[in-house]
Amino acid sequence: MKKKTWIMISVISLVIIMISVSVYREVYAKGPSVETTEMKEEEISSLLMIPGTVKLEEEQIIYPSPEKGELKELLVSEGQEVKKGTVVARLQNPQLDLEMEQYKLSIESANLKINQLDKQLKQLKEKEKSLANQVGKEEAKKQLDPEYQQIEMEKKLANIELKQTNLQKEMMDKRLSDLEIISTIDGVVLSVNKLASSSLEVSMAEPIVHIGKLDNMIAMGLLSEYDTMKVNSGQKVVLRSDAVPDQEWTGEIIKISLLPEQTQTPLQGGSQAVQYPVTTKISGDSKSLKPGFQIIMEIETDKKIAHVLSLNALHDDGEQPYVFIVQDGKASKKNIKTGITSGEKIEIMEGLSKEDKIIIKGPDSLKDGMDVTIK
Template sequence: MRSSNVKTTVIILTIFSVLAGCSPQQGPMGQRGGAGQRAIPVEVKQVSQETFGQKLSLSGRLEASNQVALTSKASGRIMQVHAKVGDQVKAGQPIVTLEGEEINIQLQRSEAALLSAQARYKEAKEGTPEETVAQTKNQLTDLQNKYDTAKKELERTTTLYQQGAISAAEYEKAKAALDSAAISLENQKEKLKLDQKGPTESSLATAQATLKQAEADLALSRLNASNLVVKAPIDGVIGSLQAAVGSNVGTNTEIAQIINLTKIKVKTQATESQVGLFRNGQEVEVKVPSVQLVTKGIVSSVSPLADASKSYPIEIEIDNPDLQLKAGMIASIEMTGKPHDALIIPREAIISREAQDYVYIVEDDRAKMVAVKRGESDGERVEILEGLSAGESVVIKGQNTLTDGSGVVVIDPNQPNSSDSIQNKDRQRGPGNQGNPGRGQGQGQGQGQWEGQGQGQGKGQGQRQKQGQGQGQPQGQGQGNSPASPENQEPAAAPKG
């Protein structure tokens, strides 16, 4: 019993010595540490120079590249509906026709007014016709004769009035007749001058303005008449239709939604670290799982402004010639950034503190904290722009327990932990007096006790435990000066001494 207690005490002390360090100057596995400070096991990876392009996957939703709400520009009763939901239509194709009797009447009036204005403008521009000038001359001759007659009559009346043969009233009447004839003669002379001279600048401008007004009135009437037929503004598919024969519509009333699906728009969002990978005209891969489609898309828009969620809206156009894709479907965008040479480390090596990134590198068995500037990342690897050089050993496991200058021991992840190996050996090593190795045979599985006895100067015992079933107690006797201790194995027979 005393021997068993001693062995247990030795095992516990051995374990603590492995964890705490063998001495102030020498840690486990021969690594140096400070006084009373153990060397921390860490796993490292060398900084590598690689051709790197960030891989990125975003989710988005499909939308029609062009979707238009079709509205009526005229008011009236629907007389005819020319399409239904799901129909493919061309730009300019009639969708709905309205009644419009008043508009048609106004159109006829505008056409008549234009004809009249055109005639007046033509007359003003070409001047007075020869027939009109000749007529004016004839009228002037008649007025000249009337003036001459009135003049002779006044002369005769004056003589009679002076002789007292006629009254003063008759004299005044003859005088007024001459004055009237003289005015008419002068007016006709001015008219003849105007007819012979041609149109004046002012009369021509007035006639031209009247003509333009008539043309504008007719154009407006024709536009109002054309608005009675509501037409598709774009090529596309009718997504919705709110129209029935006999119902009334007003101006700006929505009649239908027309969607152009020959090109589909994928709307997605990128974070601050991702948006720099996108540019207009860039080709990306787009997957639409619902229709099992993988196709190429072109980035058509990258917003320079973040939205309320601090993300940057991005639009990508893809072709949809067979109209297989529908608005509202979910899509994923896969892309790789431009390949370039870069220093690469695992993402888990980076520690962020107060908006600064750090890593630990191992130099002379000590951890050294280094500030770094990161670049692109594919989720597992990170590009390092500043702070590291190729070939340096960066801590990728155990770094969260380090401080600058900590003693470290580098472990190989592909080999058993060296400290565990030491502890396993210590568990098997027991105290004993000097004696020759025991000799004997024994079989056993699971829990068992190995015991060696020697005749002479000492007797040694050791213990080994292994879970399982069965027991075995091989014994052996011999002479010698070595402690009896079984190896960390399960032999078929003890070695002979």
Template sequence: MQPSSAFRRRGPLLSAVALACLVALSGCKGNGDAEAKAAEQKGPEAIPVEAVPASHRAIAASYTGTAPLEARAESQVVAKTSGVALDVLVEEGQPVRAGQTLVRLDAARAALQTAQTNAQMRKLENNFARARQLADQQLMSASDHDQIKYDLENARAANRLANLELSYANVTAPISGVIASRSIKPGNFVQINTPIFRIVDTSKLEAVLNVPERELATLKAGLPVELSVDALPGQTFKGTVDRVAPVVDSGSGTFRVVTAFEGGGLLQPGMFGRVRIDYDNRANALVVPRVALLEDEGDPAVFVVRDGKAARVPVKLGYTDGAWAEVRSGLKAGERVVVAGKAALRDGTKVQLIGQGAEASAAAKPATSTQ
């Protein structure tokens, strides 16, 4: 059979369409191969990181610990005699000085006893004066003279005791400080040796640290101390190491370090504080942020940005001070260490600086001419 005339007319058209499709498919394949080859040549994309330069600054070696503040001196005031409280002269929170009268007790009985012993003493003094004259004239025996003398000494002692009991009617402060508590009111009957006040000396405050024995050679009296307390956030207070007890407790392996601070202000006994003792200082140490240190189990190291890649650099560390770590060897000043994004890095990984590190890097590059 001969093909129809219509088919003969469509034959060249179908051939042209087929040829165009083959050309298009060939072009798509060519473009895909080119893109894949370009991506292969380009390699993995750079990982964004933040980096800061290693720099010089002052750094201190320190020991830190926590302890509550304690008053250097504290006293329970007790009544040394019994009696009714006629006057209570101080209130809680009131400052007092040593020897100041705090309470007056009923002293009528003690006053009568004092008057009685005083009269007996005067009588014996007169008797002894006459006995001495008689003894000089040999009109009295030596034994009678001595008996009157001993009686007089006994009367004098009884009078001193009566006066002492009378003085106990005025209850006085044994130390200077602040009345921390009061357990007496006017009209109360006070028993002997009963605590009625508690006085706290807040002029000096102490914090006692139990320090591991490895620090025994570094912590000495007179070292500067810095204190921060939970009750006063954002504030620090200066003090000193007051004394060191160099005996190591065999059970805990620690020794006591007593730090002292000026009181009378915001600091109060009982506040819980963090104590920092600086025992060495370096004025121009090479430091990096502590967040730049790699948290693996190997030797200390950091990632340094060199020629757009991350290089793992081992370092030898010195002192650590807050957010900074001293680098004794392995780095030079100005080298950029990665502080953010280091978890995804490996030695030789391509990196892209972002944040302040990128701005500083761009500013360090020389300007190109536009002419």
């Protein structure tokens, strides 16, 4: 009985071994299965992503001006719409008022003096007529000529003094007009802070009135010196914000600064990272955006038609990128030269042809010269 059992076990084991050998020969003798793809000619573009901040394109921030005067009254309230030229606040300057009164008195005094000299001239002419009847015209003119010269000189000096005072008054009028603060844009009053003028320390940081045009938003970011070579005015931008995750906005670059940002960030080697401000005008409905929002700006660069390949096919040993192609039933390693990357695709510049069967999926142990089977 035991002998039959052992015979049965041996037969079953032999069958299993034969089946295993058959499966091995069927699968592994031909090499592992791989999935292949080919290069495609498509439009590809590189995306440059930089952080930015949403700002108002047009705004007016009015700070206290102790050198001009103290705040007398605020004429607007938060949320109020204002037109360009609207008086939003008035300042007061008692010293300026006093100086203006002094100039007014000086002008009045100069006019009185000129009027008095005109009367003296009139009286002198009457005296000349009377004297001419006695001594003749020439003698009368000769006798009164010194008085004429004296009065004319005094009148000339009085007119110069009046002109100087009027010029000083015009300058004073300009300083007085500066006490009326007007809106320089059409917009909405975003904040009003009367307390900002109560102390000099606070006034350096807190504005009295902040006016902004909410319809026009821009995004400001920084470009490296290398990235400035790839970005130009007019390029399209896609903007996203973590604050509004389900929405995106489009924009257009309107300005790239010619000068770098003044405050630079030091690098590890001690040198500074040179960065250039870039401005994007946001298009469409931007009501859900608010000034100060942090956003990511995606700038499309290097747009062109090129041979592209899925990134899944790419390998990199740290020296040069390469792919495996199927050639005569074997995996063949091909070094390649790549270009720009866009999403899950990369530009292939050298190393492959359109007919190549490029392995996109295969075993991790794939090596050059290994037998493979295409699925």
